Amino acid sequence: MVQYVDLPEIQFTVEDAADIQQNVITVYEGLTGRTLQPADPVRLFLSSLATIIVQQRVLINQTAKGNLLRYASGPLLDHMGTFQGSERLEASAAITTLQFTLSIPLSSATGIPSGTRVGAQGGDGSIYFATSEYMEIAAGATSGTVTAACSTAGTAGNGFLPDQVNVLMDQLPFVQAVTNLTASSGGATAENDDAFKERIRTAPDSYSTAGPQGAYEFWAKSTSAAILDVHAYSPAAGKVTIVPLMVGGQIPGQDVLDAVAEKLEDRGIRPLTDQVTVTAPTPISYDTTLTYYISRSRAAEVPTIQAAVTAAVAAYQLWQRSKLGRHINPSELIARVMAAGALRVVPTSPVYTALTPLQVAQEGTTTITYGGLVDD
Structure with missing residues (x-):
């Protein structure tokens, strides 16, 4: 299947303001048989009309291009997804596995109602996890596990490590303790346009x-x-x-x-x-170690460039880990740091490493050294 990013740019109608203005004036002069001078009031009036025509051409292009997947966005993209049977994914809540422990084994099953709330240790109760389904601890057993979802959709519930969600907010008889066995994860904001476009494109599969x-x-x-x-x-x-x-x-x-x-x-x-x-996926760790130099002619910009270089390295690391099988590529790092304003970049690590689709790069230690000003 051809990816939309590989298609050429498309324009449904010409938007060149000078060309449109000249066409309007030429048609008028042809119909009336008179030549309009630059300061002629009629010419100025026609120029104002040409401005409106240019704006309409732009709107025509935007509207027509919006019917194509590459350019669609917002509600129009939502409507486009319905043709493929796809809907934009809503914000999702982080999930974790909770273990409830009884104080003593009982002769009958103990029920843990769906929606039982458990908060984070040291929290104020604004973010908590609620059990997703009814769970029973069997007779004679003292513990059971159940999945719980964060009360707040989005990324707020991510990152609670095991044993950090352990405050029972809805008291239950004989329940002595509760804790999360897994780190909470899976919380995300609503699907953005780029991700939704890709799912629409692959929906026929x-x-x-x-x-x-x-x-x-x-x-x-x-x-x-x-x-x-x-x-x-x-x-x-x-x-x-x-x-x-x-x-x-x-x-x-x-x-x-x-x-x-x-x-x-x-x-x-x-x-x-x-x-x-x-x-x-299997994480493949790499370290980021580099020394960069700034042109002496840009000495006044050193603090700004230093901040930009730090941001560029962080952006590179995000890019590196944002796709399965993306090879660890120091050339990308050099390009980004130079684009941030460095004159010369000397990376010690990472080295180029080919990954398989079952692997993903994960940054280890990061050491960024400013080498000083140098001549061009």
């Missing part, structure tokens, strides 16, 4: 129920707006492995992997004979 690679990747991405990239492959006949990557290049936790696996269990998605496994 989802029409097949025979298990093609594109269909598995489409449905895996449809699990949550927090999923940035997906790679699907078959290691053996009848077996399929799905490798998702989170927004910001984060490695997905077990809760997110389970959510993707549950999504792909739908009978309309997974062929009966496919055994699907969802696994996290």
Whole structure:
């Protein structure tokens, strides 16, 4: 399938203001048989009309181009998605696995109601996790686990480490303690236009129920707006492995992997004979160590350039970890630092490293050294 980013620019009508103005004046002069001088009131009037025509041409181009996937945005993109059976993913809440522990084993099952709230240690209760379903601790057992979702959709619930969500806000008889077993993850803002465009473009792959690679990747991405990239492959006949990557290049936790696996269990998605496994990508660590120099002619800009270089390195690291299988490429780092204002860049690390689609680059230590001013 041809990607829309590879298509040439398109313009439905000419927007050149000087050309439109000249055409209006030429037509008038041809019809009236008189020549309009630069200060002629009629010429000035026609020039004002030409301005309105230029504005209309611009609107025509914007409206017509908005009907194409490459240029569509906002509500128009939402309408375009309905033609493919796709909807923009709403903001998703972070999830984690909670373990409830009883003070003593009981002779009967103990129910944990759906919606039971558990807050973070040291928090003020504004952000808490609520159990997603009813769970029972079997008779004679003292603990059970259940998935819980953050009360606030978005990224606010991400990053709570195991044992940090442990304040029971709804008291339950015989429940002595509760804690999260997994780091909370999966929270994301609503799907942005670029991500939604890509899902619309690949939506036709989802029409097949025979298990093609594109269909598995489409449905895996449809699990949550927090999923940035997906790679699907078959290691053996009848077996399929799905490798998702989170927004910001984060490695997905077990809760997110389970959510993707549950999504792909739908009978309309997974062929009966496919055994699907969802696994996290393998992180490949690299260090960032470089020395950069600034032109002596830009001495007055040194503080600004230093800040820009630091931002450029951070942007490079985000770019590096934002796609599965993206090779670790120091040339990209050099280009970004030079674009930030450095005259010369001497990187010690990283070195070029080829990755597979099952791997993702993850930055380690970062050492940025300013080498001083040098002559051009």
